Amino acid sequence: MREVVLDTETTGFNPDEGHRVVEIGALELVNHMPTGQTFHVYLNPERDMPEDAARVHGLTLDFLADKPLFHEVAEEMLAFFGDAPLVIHNAAFDMKFLNAELTRMGRDPLPFDRAIDTVQMARKKYPGAPASLDALCRRFGIENAHRTLHGALLDSELLAEVYLELIGGREPGLRLAADPADAGGGAVGGLSGGIPRPYREPRPHRETDAERAAHVAFIAGLKDPIWMRDAAGAEGA
Structure with missing residues (x-):
């Protein structure tokens, strides 16, 4: 236009x-x-x-x-x-x-x-x-x-x-941070008045070997878990 x-x-x-x-x-x-x-x-x-x-x-x-x-x-x-x-x-x-x-x-x-x-x-x-x-x-x-x-x-x-x-081309207070570093320890997304968020490294999406071993040990320590009773009932039937 x-x-x-x-x-x-x-x-x-x-x-x-x-x-x-x-x-x-x-x-x-x-x-x-x-x-x-x-x-x-x-x-x-x-x-x-x-x-x-x-x-x-x-x-x-x-x-x-x-x-x-x-x-x-x-x-x-x-x-x-x-x-x-x-x-x-x-x-x-x-x-x-x-x-x-x-x-x-x-x-x-x-x-x-x-x-x-x-x-x-x-x-x-x-x-x-x-x-x-x-x-x-x-x-x-x-x-x-x-x-x-x-x-x-x-x-x-x-x-x-x-x-x-x-005509509403710019909205006051909704300016994105010009420098990504500005948003790291300050306002969320670079917006004014946000909550400070400390930076954390992203975690991997898949579990580690240690996490899988810990999970198996945790399950083994449960007494009479419901899913095991369901499995036993199915075998008896």
């Missing part, structure tokens, strides 16, 4: 007010696991960059001046998307911006039902809890200290890990 995790950075909050996409980052998942295939591009927005937006993602007009326009990369982007579901954090925002850009160049918009919204997934799974990407990284123990600014590809990589957690 192929999915594409997607994020965008923009000049503002609403494309209806003339705001544009300035960065697109996406990565491919197959069976919920990253394949290493990515799509990443910075875009010239053909307009000014508000200070509030620049503080979020750090992208300036000087940096974006020589970058391609959206219509110059749209076909490559759509080819990367293919017909895969799009995993997006707050899908309404990114889908609205991408569809505004596609409509501007005369292309059909992306169907909204292709989007898997991880914000909605998180709110359903953890009602009342914060559902931002940073909050979910903290909840799941995903390292994001390097996320000092928003970045479309970086956020897609973090979102892929969050998405795996939201």
Whole structure:
């Protein structure tokens, strides 16, 4: 199963007010696991960059001046998307911006039902809890200290890990020991909270000569065992 995790950075909050996409980052998942295939591009927005937006993602007009326009990369982007579901954090925002850009160049918009919204997934799974990407990284123990600014590809990589957690891809507390030695004198099977078990060498499956001799001696010392009475009765009959 192929999915594409997607994020965008923009000049503002609403494309209806003339705001544009300035960065697109996406990565491919197959069976919920990253394949290493990515799509990443910075875009010239053909307009000014508000200070509030620049503080979020750090992208300036000087940096974006020589970058391609959206219509110059749209076909490559759509080819990367293919017909895969799009995993997006707050899908309404990114889908609205991408569809505004596609409509501007005369292309059909992306169907909204292709989007898997991880914000909605998180709110359903953890009602009342914060559902931002940073909050979910903290909840799941995903390292994001390097996320000092928003970045479309970086956020897609973090979102892929969050998405795996939201669909139950990793169960906390059920991690197998990375080193077999970790499980030898600690938790059973490497699980946290187990009972310590001392290591014992495996015993052979067959009895030894000494064990067989001990068994014969034990049987010989029994007085009037039931199985011997049954055998004697059978002979008399």
